[in-house]
Amino acid sequence: MQDRDIKVIFDKKNIVEVENISKVYDKHTWALKKINLKIGRGECISLLGSNGSGKTTLLRILANNLEKTTGTIKYNFKEENILKSIGFQKREQAWPVGFKVKDINQLWYNIYQVEDLEWISILKDVFGITEIENKQLSKLSIIKLQMYAIFLALINKPELLLIDDLSSGIDFKYEEKISRFLKDYISNGNTVVLNYPSNYFLENTTTRIIYINDGEVFDDKSISDVRGEFRTISDYTKSIFREEIIKENRIKNKSKLFININSKLEEIISVIQGIIDDLSREEHPNAKINNTINNSYAAVLDLKTNIDNLSISYIDSAGIKIISTKIKTTIKTFNKVYLVSPYQKYEKTFRNIEKYLQKELKRTFNNEMVIVKGDTLSSTISESEKKQLAKLKEKYIKEEQKTIRKKILKQQFKKIESSTFKKGNE
Template sequence: MNFKTPIVDLTNVSKIYNKQIWALKKIDLKLYRGQCISLLGSNGSGKTTLLRIIGNNLKNTTGTINYNLEEENILKAIGLQKREQSWPNGFKVKDINDLWIRIYDMNDLEWINKLKDVFGVNEIEEKYLNKLSIVRLQIYAIFLAFISKPELVLIDELSSDIDFRYEEKITNFFKEYLSVGNTLVLNSPSYYFLENLTDRVVYLNDGEIFDDLLIKEIEKEYKTVMEYTKSIFKEELVVEKKIKNKSKFFSTMNTKTETYSNNLQTLIEQLECEEHHNEKMLNRLKEVYFSVLDLKTNIDNLSVSYINANSIKIISKKIKATIKSIKKLTINYRYKKYHKTLNSIEKFLSKELKRTFANDKVIVNGDVLSITMSKTEKKQLEKLKERYIKEEQKIIRRKILKQQFKKEKKKIVKDKLVQESLKEDITNEIK
């Protein structure tokens, strides 16, 4: 069992609802064996969406997720406790127990009995599910998440209303579960579970990872997790006050990028309705649409967060990439009917946005906000560059290997043809 290799590795994972609401924005996250990770953040910050995506219960819009599980059946390897607990009338707890045991083909009665004891299931087996309290249903849902002996368990709700008798039992069980190399992710757990179980805190804000710290780092700087969360909350309030004026500056950009993304969406829908539409053209239009949508999101984020050199550079890079995508389309005369829309977008990007984000200074309400990079930001940027170079090298290696494979294949085919030709010549000679 490799504790250094992530059990789950998320790269550039985003979730977009209704083509414009970003629930998660380019998440990079590694979950390791033996760790208990607590997801923190305000309501609507993307914690439940992230849990469901990790649990293979919700499809991500972009990015990749790699699992390093020993169990081949992902549904058996990952246990997910959902927040919503609604069961149909007439079902007793024991009926669902039997159903889950059959679904996962669980013959380990010792494990089932242990779970029943830890989560107090023996006491409620004869009761109807729709008669149980919300807290009881939450605990029961955690019991169900553990039935298949998963390697990774994701808990969406661990209430502070749990009876103290169960708090200790559940905590001790979780510690035992983690000690053998399993992984646990808790969404906004109560302070009891936060203080007694957590190895690492991932703090989400507006669909992005705001902080990712080991509990040791938090205790060193803030003494307790409670003090850390208070400090983060204060920081968020300070930011909210600072951004009121700044958001006005960005409102025109937001309005224009939204208008252009809507225009592009209309073009895409029109093209899709055409009987013999050009698929290549459609894909390129979609590429431009997602670039503009991505730009809008980045500008939205900047209007409600800190301005730093890295965020300015990212937007500047995205503007250039979007202009490049548009130019690929406007070069082609066949797509002239789309040129008016595309040219107006390009003009806005080149003459307004590009100039605004051209350097590390942004003018807000007549004041110049200078942006300087901290040592930490510089290190992060270097790491990103290094990772980007490594990814590029991988792509280049793949291309080289592909080319070599094609050459070898051609050579084998050629050799076979030569051999067949020789055989034919020898046969003719003998005749």
């Protein structure tokens, strides 16, 4: 159902204007706080920020897929029908069992009355659809489903394309194809908004970065301003991350548990940044290896942001689970770092980082955490400590049982004694 505070007009400059948009869940949880944005035609915007900062919520509201709590949205489309003017790729993919890709394709062609077969042919080539058309959707990998969802979002030639998931797992040849396609797409006056894309799309496709923190716009810069002020986008994200942490630290103090973890992750980030700096000075850089290392840098930076957010908020099992998942994702990113000559000198560094993530960090967040009043007092319980604790519990239970039995026997003895006394008096 279309929101009554949505206006659709045509404007040559801005395709969307957002005024004081807020979203509140359960009457007290703020997902977005008074967001004001003007999104121009021909822009490719990347939304950055940690998990839970409000990026997906903002995308869903822009897609008219989620009702906002307050504020107004003005769409400046050529087409009055919003559904035809917006293409939205959702992160979550749920398809009926037994359907093949070609079945869903035909359904979409019918819904949007597709006649431009040349456009469909271009999309199929860019997103690798032809090779999966006869496959069942339930058999596709997450990456293939991700690309297929973007294909479907583009079928009706939307003026505004919103992509919630464009990860680093996409094959390099498709990264190049998709990047070239998106550049052509925005050059024709269309607009693309990406939710925290891989480093490749940040460097090669993005024209503007909007950094969301705690439901608010923390920073908003054109890519030219970012490159003018910072040497690389990686430098920018590193700087903005530090500013974000400084702001958060003024609100709450970090938990002592996370000091060592944050220190180690800062060290890792610094080491990878040094390697990136070395590679940037090469006369003939290897694009694939640079991209892989940049992705590992971005993964650790994102992981640290999430751990830091957890350290200054209410620590619960859900938060721990999110970090555990993020650690596994980061480990997978490092598994993809395969360095051949002349880059083998960095191999040991990446394997040591991977070892730390796998052996220490992953184990820390997989073990039981001791939570008291929303804070962590003890980080982990070893196996020997668990066994010792179990023995102490067993001993405690036995002692309690003895005490209870003594009390019961004492009460029974008093009853017998009282009864005997009454009979003697009679």
